[in-house]
Amino acid sequence: MPFKSRLLSSDTAVQTKYKAGDYLFQENGNSQFYYYILAGTVKLNNYDEDGKEFIQDILYEGANIGVSMLLLGRPYPVNAVAMEHSIILKMSRDHFMDLVNSNLDSAYDLCLSLSENTYNKFLLLRNRSNKSATKRIIEILDLLKSQQKDQARFAFEIPHTRQQLAALAGLCLETTIRTVKKLERDKILIIKNRKVFY
């Protein structure tokens, strides 16, 4: 049986609800639980000395959170914050280890899922080596859209503020706003009621 089925049918996992802005865990905290997103969106971020946010990743339904820290027993290098009302499956380290060790399929599934996380992180990191703001923003939009069902042009309403896009792209707010407007002029995206559609 695959990992996900075992997880969902396990009586050792607890459903927890989080409101937008609630923390699942905080930077430097000890890794205690395994988290799985049943519904909602969670971002992994840090803040620099000036309080400016830096988003490391955005995770959606079906994603694992914090597996590498749990396996290694290391403190969290990021905060995990719910971006909207979210339902998260939580499981203690011991129960999680039992589940992973219970059969090969589970371990393999977990490996796939970890790979997904790692790959996504590489994409986001590579993006920050792009020179132009335009390229950075477009790549962020592509990445966000690739996780959506509806691939039609302009069908995807970006569920983030300019501030958040800036934190994802590693750009300042003003540059992001100017870039987004330029992309609108170039007909690469459209803006309706301040919301970006791509």
Added chain:
DNA sequence: CCATTAAAGTTGC
């Protein structure tokens, strides 16, 4: 419903 205030977005420098 309107008034007040906070947050997001915009623009010139």
Added chain:
DNA sequence: GCAACTTTAATGG
């Protein structure tokens, strides 16, 4: 990138 400004959303009567 700061600061001043405009617009929109949220809150409370």
